[in-house]
Amino acid sequence: KNQVEQSPQSLIILEGKNCTLQCNYTVSPFSNLRWYKQDTGRGPVSLTIMTFSENTKSNGRYTATLDADTKQSSLHITASQLSDSASYICVVRETGANNLFFGTGTRLTVIP
């Protein structure tokens, strides 16, 4: 069964600290993996998208990694800011079919 699991479910960190969010998947065959940021009351916004051949991609203070062999991805946030408080969603696309698998997200809270 194709699944996407994210951990932790929630996380609280101090402003200025780094953190790493995890996404493990069983989707096969794999096409791509995307990380979204969703602010409260807003729609998800794409941060990065990675294909099978990419193992690192950055977007400002956000760096995503992908290990297609172990089917794991991580999103690393550097020098966190209050505005990073949001839910982060991992989405994996299956090759050859119009199937996307959404994780349930990690709720990040950055406190001063």
Place this chain on the structure above:
Amino acid sequence: DAGITQSPRHKVTETGTPVTLRCHQTENHRYMYWYRQDPGHGLRLIHYSYGVKDTDKGEVSDGYSVSRSKTEDFLLTLESATSSQTSVYFCAISESLENQPQHFGDGTRLSIL
């Protein structure tokens, strides 16, 4: 921000009434999607469109219908709303299936009493 507008943003209605949600895009993207988001669940696809008058069902399509008469507009209709359809509904667009979903609207919060 991508040009996606959802209306209304909030709606409260009663069980058994029809409800139509609208998504309007200014990006001229071919693909449009409707998702629902509920606590404890990832976003779930209701229906999607791959062109004017071309639509297909998603994972949770029962109780919903859609229409796309113009490239820029995608309507989601609940013919007879039920309390289980209380949710936040998101519209999304993409240029291609491989790149879906690229951009989301800000959602419609629908409460059915």
